[in-house]
Amino acid sequence: MAGSRPVLIVDDDETLRTLLVEQLRLEGEFEPVEASSVAEATKLVDNADAHFDAILLDVTLPDGDGRDFCAELRRRGIRMPIIILTGSDDEADVVRGLDAGANDYVAKPFRIAELLARLRAQMRIFENSEDAVFAIGPYVFRPSAKLLQEPTRNRRIRLTEKEAAILKFLYRAGQQPVPRQVLLNEVWGYNAAVTTHTLETHIYRLRQKIEPNPTSACLLLTEGGGYRLDPAGTPLATTQPVRV
Incomplete structure (x- = not known):
């Protein structure tokens, strides 16, 4: 692999974050960066030296709703793929997440292989879109x-x-x-x-x-x-x- 692609993981579940970090780093394809709250994620995204190819975003965070954070990023013109992770697959929750600007919505518990496949798919779509900058x-x-x-x-x-x-x-x-x-x-x-x-x-x-x-x-x-x-x-x- 020529280089690793930075992915921001925003989730307050330390066990899940650790698992995701291990799996994303497994083959050197991705370089995961962790945040446990909206505040931490905001600082990372706003860092002028930072760059992320995608965000894995939990809905329930200690200082806010992940969907609201997603909507805020879109209002600011941030277009990289965002996949929302949630404990609910209720249709109304899915619709709200997609309406907030998420590219995909994955219910917990999920299979890691499926999540990575969806992540790669969203990255490919983004790279060939007019939004890729x-x-x-x-x-x-x-x-x-x-x-x-x-x-x-x-x-x-x-x-x-x-x-x-x-x-x-x-x-x-x-x-x-x-x-x-x-x-x-x-x-x-x-x-x-x-x-x-x-x-x-x-x-x-x-x-x-x-x-x-x-x-x-x-x-x-x-x-x-x-x-x-x-x-x-x-x-x-x-x-x-x-x-x-």
């Missing part, structure tokens, strides 16, 4: 539109399908280097006719579009026999040209 350096990245927007300069950068796919996969890798062959397989599939030269050409063109100084990359880095995306855009210590 990621911050990369000075840009707002909209994968579905194949577009980078730079609000401070009122500029738009159009990406090709492959360029958008490269950025999306590297972003999901969580700043971990992705080997060239892995990136080739993910973006082009197992096509014997496609070589690493093809990937390197796309990386070169992508850097020409997005880097302030393409010869000294600070966003799309060459590292560990592959590439790494630094969404914060931290400048490299060296001013030497970056090898593709």
